[in-house]
Amino acid sequence: MDVFKVRLNCIDHYQSIPTKYDPRLRKDTRASQLSKEPRVPVVLVFGSTETGQKVCAHIHGAFPYLFVEYPGTLAASTNIGAYIYSLHLSIDHALAVSYRQKVVHGRDPPKYVARITLVKGVPFYGFHVGYKFYLKIYMLNPAVISRLADLLHQGVIMKRRFQPYEAHLQYLLQFMTDYNLYGCAYLEAGKFSFRTPVPQFADDHDHVPQESAHIWHSRSIRPALITDDDCSLPRASHCAIEVDICVEDILNRRKVKERRLHHDFVERLAPLDPNMKLVHSMADLWRDETRRRRRRRMQQSPSEDDLDSSTPSPPEVLVSMSADPRVSQPAGWLHEEELREEVRALIAAERQLDGGNHVSFDQWVKPGPMEHKVRTVLESVEDLYPRNLAASLGLVPLEVVDGADLDPSSSIEVDEPAVIRLSQQAHDNDDPSLDELDEDLVSGEGRPLKRRPLKRRPLKRRPLKRRPLKRRPLKRRPLKRRPLKRRPLKRRPLKRRPLKRRPYWGRGHRVSPARAKALYPWSV
Incomplete structure (x- = not known):
């Protein structure tokens, strides 16, 4: 492959x-x-x-998701499918009201919920033993998770307050973890x-x-x-x-292998392997470090299976940071005997109130009759796989509803005035741009918007009342004339040509050329 x-x-x-x-x-x-x-x-x-x-x-x-605790039981008379169906429609209607979307009669209402499934898990906070049942709500848009968590916590859906779980986790982190x-x-x-x-x-x-x-x-x-x-x-x-x-x-x-630990007191009878690597992102680092140290010690590289369950250093190198009970002095808490005596007294008092019934670890957890059919939180990641959806396609599992009233309007339980008040408040953790989006974009529908043609009313123009203009006298500033900077004229010296005077010939007076040259040398 x-x-x-x-x-x-x-x-x-x-x-x-x-x-x-x-x-x-x-x-x-x-x-x-x-x-x-x-x-x-x-x-x-x-x-x-x-x-x-x-x-x-x-x-x-x-798909993004969050969890809420399922308030009912798994008894045969309990209609789980009808409750999930009603919760599905109520969440869609509450979010539509919160985002100010009008539900038009004859048209499919806006859809926000992808699917709701029943899962079982152990509460994270505190010490709990035994499974509890939760509803896993898959959404179509990660941007509406925080708004849904607010509506569930305020008690406007199904007339009760829900405590949402894992609503603070980002969508991409959920995907990478699963x-x-x-x-x-x-x-x-x-x-x-x-x-x-x-x-x-x-x-x-x-x-x-x-x-x-x-x-x-x-x-x-x-x-x-x-x-x-x-x-x-x-x-x-x-x-x-x-x-x-x-x-x-x-x-x-x-x-990834599921580690079922707190559904019963299994850690008393079958303790976990201390060399088990539970953080898979660190498994490759452990494997590389093991190879590097063993290669440094000039030993033959072990097999892959041996590397997965080994530690980077031999046991004689590892030093425990806890006290060894074989070599340390016997010591306890201050007033430990008095505290243990009080605990034994409380156990005796509770046993007396219970009618003298002997409580043991084997009898503490009592699984329900239908508990084995419900998926765990880790198994529920495969809820929306095509092979799992093929048997239960559709919003309502009809084999579970048993003839319940499937009228959508009668199954919606939403306090609309409370939702409107909450929608007017600021949602710090929500995307503020969602309130301005169109209906199909918020609900995630890809069909084009059907906009009604605008009916323009004729404008009634009032006659303009022109006020007489009051002209203010202009205040002219006196011109400041700057003195002209005249450049001195550079006069060139005149080049006078010498006059060529012709010889004066008097009337009836003749001079020979030689004489004329002597008298008037410039005339020749």
Whole structure:
């Protein structure tokens, strides 16, 4: 089986129209009507493959959720399905009123809840033994979780106050915890689909070293793994590879084993292995450190199974920080004997009030008749897998309702005036932009808005009353004339040409040329 690995470097999410990779939450939904269904969250993971190819992975089927305690019991006469159905509709109606959305008769009301399931778990705070039952509420939009927690805590839904659990956790942290994912580690998927176009096979691929050659290209990817629907699933990034993965195909979750500890007093009879590694993000670090230290001691590397259950250092190197009862002096708390005597007195008093019944660890926890059919919190991660939804598609499990009244309006129990008052208050932990969004966008529906045409009334213009203008006399400032800075004229000296005087020839007076030259040398 081909395994696709991508290193989790960056993670985000967005709302999208349901596709063929998203779970069908209702049985009356056809493939052609998916565009009219509410939008669902999709996790976006950016990273790289083992050979360095950039990847954008769209992960479908992960929904945000919170828990509330189930007030009823699992007796045969109790109608669990009708209660879940009523709670589902009440939450949808309360959120619609809180976001000021009008419910139009004849049209589907806004949808916020994806599904509600019954689970069992042990309370986290305090010491508790035995399972309690909770309702796991899956939502369609992570942005409404904090608003829902406020409404449940204020007691405006189902006429009672609910204590929400895990409502403070972020959606992406819930997803990473449920599927054993952590930063800078590989997300492994057994099934996946590539979005077109896929990387082309390079001509010089044969000359590239084997350890650095890309393994995902047009020749290695089978045509069955390529999505042929470019309209509904177009590319959303510039990465070399873009894939779609369903949450049920993530292999990292299969490495997690459930540790049932407080459903009974099992730790007294079967104590846990002290070398068990419970934090999976640290398991690889422990394994690498073990190899490094053993290699440093020049010993032969053990097998993988031995490395998983071993410690980085030998037992003789590890020094216990607790007192050894074999070598330490017997000592106790101050007034320990008096306190133990008071405890024994309380035990005797409670036994007398109980009619002398002997209480033991074996009789303390009394499982219910239907408890084994309810999933644990860890098992409930698979509630919305397609194989689990196939048997119970639809909002109401009819085999459990047993003919109850399924009128939606009669099943809604919401204190609308209280919801309106709460919606007017500031929600510090909520997204303030949701109040300004349109109805279909808040509820997550992808259909276009039907806007009514605006009826424009004719404008009644009043005659303008013009006031006489009062002209103020202009205050002219005196001009400040600056003195002109005249440059001194540079007069050039005149170059006078010498006059050429002609010889004066008197009337009737002739001079010889030689004489004229002697008398008037300039005239020649």
